[in-house]
Amino acid sequence: MKPVIFRPAAAADVEAAFGWYEEKRAGLGHEFLDVVAAAEVAVSERPESFPVIHRDTRRALLPRFPYALFYRLYDERIIVVACMHARRHPGRWMSRLNG
Secondary structure, rough: OOEEEHHHHHHHHHHHHHHHHHHOOHHHHHHHEEEEHHHHHHHHOOOOHHEEEEEOOOEEEEEOOOOOEEEEOOHHHHEEEEEEEEOOOOOHHHOOOOO
C-alpha cells in the first residue's frame, strides 16, 4: 500500500462537497466522507486498477455520489489532485496537474 496524499485543493474539494451534502440532509456529508475514505483505501491498495483518463492521471469513481478522485501515481506515494463532480468540465481538474 502506498500513502495517499491530498493536495490542498483536493482537500478543499472534499470539504466543499461535505458542506453541500450536509446542508441537504444532516449526516449525508458524513456519508460522503465515508465513501471518500473507502475510495482512498481502494486507491492505496490497488492504484493501477483505476483507468488512466489523461496522461498519467487516473480516476476513481465514488459509489453513490457523482464524484471522483483524480490522482497520479509516484514511486513512493499517490497524489490526489482533485475530488470533483464527475460531470464537471475536465479543465477544472486538469488545470491542477502542473500546480
